[in-house]
Amino acid sequence: xxxxxxxxxxxxxxxxxxxxxxxxxxxxxxxxxxxxxxxxxxxxxxxxxxxxxxxxxxxxxxxxxxxxxxxxxxxxxxxxxxxxxxxxxxxxxxxxxxxxxxxxxxxxxxxxxxxxxxxxxxxxxxxxxxxxxxxxxxxxxxxxxxxxxxxxxxxxxxxxxxxxxxxxxxxxxxxxxxxxxxxxxxxxxxxxxxxxxxxxxxxxxxxxxxxxxxxxxxxxxxxxxxxxxxxxxxxxxxxxxxxxxxxxxxxxxxxxxxxxxxxxxxxxxxx
Amino acid sequence: xxxxxxxxxxxxxxxxxxxxxxxxxxxxxxxxxxxxxxxxxxxxxxxxxxxxxxxxxxxxxxxxxxxxxxxxxxxxxxxxxxxxxxxxxxxxxxxxxxxxxxxxxxxxxxxxxxxxxxxxxxxxxxxxxxxxxxxxxxxxxxxxxxxxxxxxxxxxxxxxxxxxxxxxxxxxxxxxxxxxxxxxxxxxxxxxxxxxxxxxxxxxxxxxxxxxxxxxxxxxxxxxxxxxxxxxxxxxxxxxxxxxxxxxxxxxxxxxxxxxxxxxxxxxxxxxxxxxxxxxxxxxxxxxxxxxxxxxxxxxxxxxxxxxxxxxxxxxxxxxxxxxxxxxxxxxxxxxxxxxxxxxxxxxxxxxxxxxxxxxxxxxxxxxxxxxxxxxxxxxxxxxxxxxxxxxxxxxxxxxxxxxxxxxxxxxx
Numbered sequence: 200x201x202x203x204x205x206x207x208x209x210x211x212x213x214x215x216x217x218x219x220x221x222x223x224x225x226x227x228x229x230x231x232x233x234x235x236x237x238x239x240x241x242x243x244x245x246x247x248x249x250x251x252x253x254x255x256x257x258x259x260x261x262x263x264x265x266x267x268x269x270x271x272x273x274x275x276x277x278x279x280x281x282x283x284x285x286x287x288x289x290x291x292x293x294x295x296x297x298x299x300x301x302x303x304x305x306x307x308x309x310x311x312x313x314x315x316x317x318x319x320x321x322x323x324x325x326x327x328x329x330x331x332x333x334x335x336x337x338x339x340x341x342x343x344x345x346x347x348x349x350x351x352x353x354x355x356x357x358x359x360x361x362x363x364x365x366x367x368x369x370x371x372x373x374x375x376x377x378x379x380x381x382x383x384x385x386x387x388x389x390x391x392x393x394x395x396x397x398x399x400x401x402x403x404x405x406x407x408x409x410x411x412x413x414x415x416x417x418x419x420x421x422x423x424x425x426x427x428x429x430x431x432x433x434x435x436x437x438x439x440x441x442x443x444x445x446x447x448x449x450x451x452x453x454x455x456x457x458x459x460x461x462x463x464x465x466x467x468x469x470x
Numbered sequence: 471x472x473x474x475x476x477x478x479x480x481x482x483x484x485x486x487x488x489x490x491x492x493x494x495x496x497x498x499x500x501x502x503x504x505x506x507x508x509x510x511x512x513x514x515x516x517x518x519x520x521x522x523x524x525x526x527x528x529x530x531x532x533x534x535x536x537x538x539x540x541x542x543x544x545x546x547x548x549x550x551x552x553x554x555x556x557x558x559x560x561x562x563x564x565x566x567x568x569x570x571x572x573x574x575x576x577x578x579x580x581x582x583x584x585x586x587x588x589x590x591x592x593x594x595x596x597x598x599x600x601x602x603x604x605x606x607x608x609x610x611x612x613x614x615x616x617x618x619x620x621x622x623x624x625x626x627x628x629x630x631x632x633x634x635x636x637x638x639x640x641x642x643x644x645x646x647x648x649x650x651x652x653x654x655x656x657x658x659x660x661x662x663x664x665x666x667x668x669x670x671x672x673x674x675x676x677x678x679x680x681x682x683x684x685x686x687x688x689x690x691x692x693x694x695x696x697x698x699x700x701x702x703x704x705x706x707x708x709x710x711x712x713x714x715x716x717x718x719x720x721x722x723x724x725x726x727x728x729x730x731x732x733x734x735x736x737x738x739x740x741x742x743x744x745x746x747x748x749x750x751x752x753x754x755x756x757x758x759x760x761x762x763x764x765x766x767x768x769x770x771x772x773x774x775x776x777x778x779x780x781x782x783x784x785x786x787x788x789x790x791x792x793x794x795x796x797x798x799x800x801x802x803x804x805x806x807x808x809x810x811x812x813x814x815x816x817x818x819x820x821x822x823x824x825x826x827x828x829x830x831x832x833x834x835x836x837x838x839x840x841x842x843x844x845x846x847x848x849x850x851x852x853x854x855x856x857x858x859x860x861x862x863x864x865x866x867x868x869x870x871x872x873x874x875x876x877x878x879x880x881x882x883x
Binding site for chain 1: 500501502503504505506507508509510512648649654655657658661662665668669762764765766767768773775778779780781
């Protein structure tokens with residue numbers, strides 16, 4: 200595991216865990232689901248349970264990169280009246296008592312409709328440190344890609360197993376904070392072979408990536424989180440947290456994240 | 471309105487590959503997709519570029535269009551409709567006579583040939599009215615490819631006949647119950663499938679929408695409509711038409727017939743959108759007439775959306791036009807003034823559906839009925855300037871049960 204110092208708050212949050220031999224925990228929470236207050240409570244509980252960076256999902260009507268659990272949360276949040284302004288208000292309230300870095304996770308249209316630069320400025324003002332736009336791949340629109348940096352937010356870029364090796368440097372170049380590696384091989388195959396393949400893939404990326412690499416692949420259990428923590432710098436968890444909240448609200452969500460935190464920290468003892 | 475930044479995509483740095491055609495039409499279009507799909511889009515782009523310079527690909531495509539699809543389709547003079555409109559001549563470009571009953575198959579044959587070149591054995595598609603789903607299922611049967619069609623649950627209901635046709639052709643039709651349960655959501659689900667199964671799967675998008683290179687590629691495959699029509703009208707009339715009229719949902723039949731006339735500056739190009747219950751009612755599908763630029767399904771184009779940038783549900787009596795977006799090249803043609811876009815409501819379209827059947831013995835698709843309705847209404851003036859070519863994009867057999875239901879004749883299926 201490499202440690203990387205970074206000047207941004209998100210980079211520092213990763214460094215803190217990496218220097219301790221552990222890895223960062225990055226939960227996704229959907230703004231406005233099941234309602235605004237509960238999503239705020241979940242942000243707080245996640246930070247208290249040991250999350251290092253939080254992804255706050257700004258719901259979009261056509262979440263084409265999301266699976267059924269996040270789709271459902273998204274639609275329900277929108278039906279409940281969640282808006283761009285409402286999501287930033289949740290963040291503003293969170294910022295009053297917590298300093299855990301937050302990445303706004305969304306799609307281009309709500310942001311572009313709001314005005315890209317205006318959105319970045321308002322998000323930064325509300326207390327965001329990063330922006331992740333699932334449908335803005337590297338090179339798609341340099342003007343939009345430059346907006347995050349202009350406004351002082353980290354631009355979190357994604358890499359996929361399908362990303363061509365020759366494209367990796369281009370994607371890595373514009374990303375700041377951390378790099379999100381989407382591993383889709385997680386649900387099948389033996390755990391040991393998964394770990395080896397994932398570790399190999401992440402190591403290959405490090406040649407071009409100087410910031411921490413976090414991995415999301417449908418992590419549902421502490422053992423999987425531990426395997427990912429061994430292979431990378433951070434564990435992203437989304438749908439499984441929403442499912443825990445569906446079972447038992449914020450309390451269940453907190454307990455789930457605490458179990459991931461504990462499993463991830465065991466990696467430090469192994470080394 | 472808050473227009474997005476129209477900066478065109480810069481070429482990738484250090485790129486030593488042969489310059490590829492631009493991703494955009496003016497500011498519109500682009501490739502706003504999850505990273506997972508970039509490699510697949512590059513692959514489609516490269517395979518299409520190679521196919522374009524391969525005479526064997528062109529020969530096979532044209533042979534199938536002739537012997538299997540039934541091209542060239544005729545240009546038919548609709549004399550009784552001329553009497554009703556009070557002028558003429560009006561010519562129908564008979565895409566309804568294609569195998570499977572619409573223009574959609576021009577594109578699916580082309581893309582299935584491309585999938586074969588790429589070695590992809592699994593095909594997915596989205597469908598609204600079901601015409602593109604049927605055309606995809608048909609091409610997949612012909613080439614022995616696995617075929618999965620995503621269709622909004624509401625459309626599965628409205629278009630039961632086409633669902634059964636797809637199943638007869640061996641396709642797996644998957645109802646999509648998320649969101650508005652129509653074409654937009656079927657497209658989301660097809661993209662999700664592609665993101666998951668990109669290694670062995672080709673996504674045959676059914677219209678001139680989606681990320682580059684789809685809008686350009688689908689337009690190219692559909693341009694056979696306009697090439698034939700241009701030749702045919704010159705032969706029949708000894709001149710170019712004063713106007714070319716086509717319905718626009720995503721806009722593939724319109725782009726297909728417009729494109730070969732694009733440099734004929736005196737030919738008016740008119741796209742007819744669905745005004746549903748009226749543009750002012752908010753229940754319509756008139757993205758170009760009443761939308762603002764936005765990003766959906768990988769491209770920047772005119773879009774129906776809320777004040778907060780959420781995609782607004784579209785409405786039309788016709789499932790094929792029930793889509794809140796539109797192909798990016800249409801957005802470009804609108805803003806550049808080269809094409810003109812109007813909107814016709816459910817009621818007018820239904821009237822035209824009946825009238826076309828009674829006057830010409832041609833039951834048009836409900837989508838196409840919007841274009842016919844335009845000529846019967848506001849578009850009467852088009853015929854004063856000279857001959858008009860109307861793209862009879864599909865036949866209405868698929869719609870008869872739906873129309874009977876809408877008109878209170880009960881269920882006849």
